[in-house]
Amino acid sequence: MIKRKEVMILKRVLIIGALDTAAQRYVDDLSHNQQFQLTVYTPSRVRLAESIQALTEEVLDEGGLTAAMLDQDVVVALVPTIRLTAMVKTLVTAANATGTRSLMISRTDDIDDLPGEIRMARQQLAQAQLHYDFITGLGGIGTLLGSTPVPSEVIPFDPLTGQQAG
Template sequence: MKRILLAGALDAASQNFVRQLSQNSQLDLTVYTSSAVSLPESVMALTEEVLDEGGLSAAMLDQDLVVALVPTIRLAKMASTLATAVQAAGNPQLIISRTDDIEELPLEERHARQTLAAAGVAFDIVDGFGGISSLLGVSTTSATVFGPGEEVPLERFAG
């Protein structure tokens, strides 16, 4: 069983993604978020501030993989926190997923990559839930999971 920590703010799409992942019997999920959310009973929920290095490090202990949901504007700042926490937790694999589709801030991603590489952290930066699912090697219901830049069919909003 793969132990995964999902860290970051959770919106409705993120919560749906967590619900879908929780149905995979090969995954043991823990969510670390400051968001007030409702999660499946099989998911361990830790409500803490994501920028708290100590709390984040503790949450990463014994995890095989850490998935950080980060808006582009906070990539560089969050990279430093993630690098410190990952090192303190024994270097679990890190996936960072941008939670928006802002392309106008390439320096944020470049600085984040430089910070993580300099710290010796094994990481991938992806866009959206499809990128996370692909790296996890799991499938989710693509009709109900939408990430940055992904189009939502109009019938999704039909009443």
């Protein structure tokens, strides 16, 4: 009998942008998925799991962002709507320099008062001929990555007794 060695597919994922508490928790939860190798490129000084490579840089720095995008399989940008056009311009420049063909852009707010920002960002991406996904919030990132992050600890409760199950 021949034993098959199971090969785990590892995706190198670059997450770009400022991390608020919710995004930091999301990235930490995502780090528990063994199929991802995470790099975070952020201007925020945050505590992340040891398994995550953290780069503290300004996200609009084209040179730094280009270096961070090298050899990444997936690029996820967390961007507030008000900075969308400027960030997409920087992302397109870095993507062209590194050969990255696909971007995931998650708006970190639900501001609808700036339709021009969204329209201009989409136009920039269309002209760059990149595949892109626009997402509002963190929820769709896991779906597009092919894996929803799992919280590090889940304590089930019995709904009838209200006590911890087990």
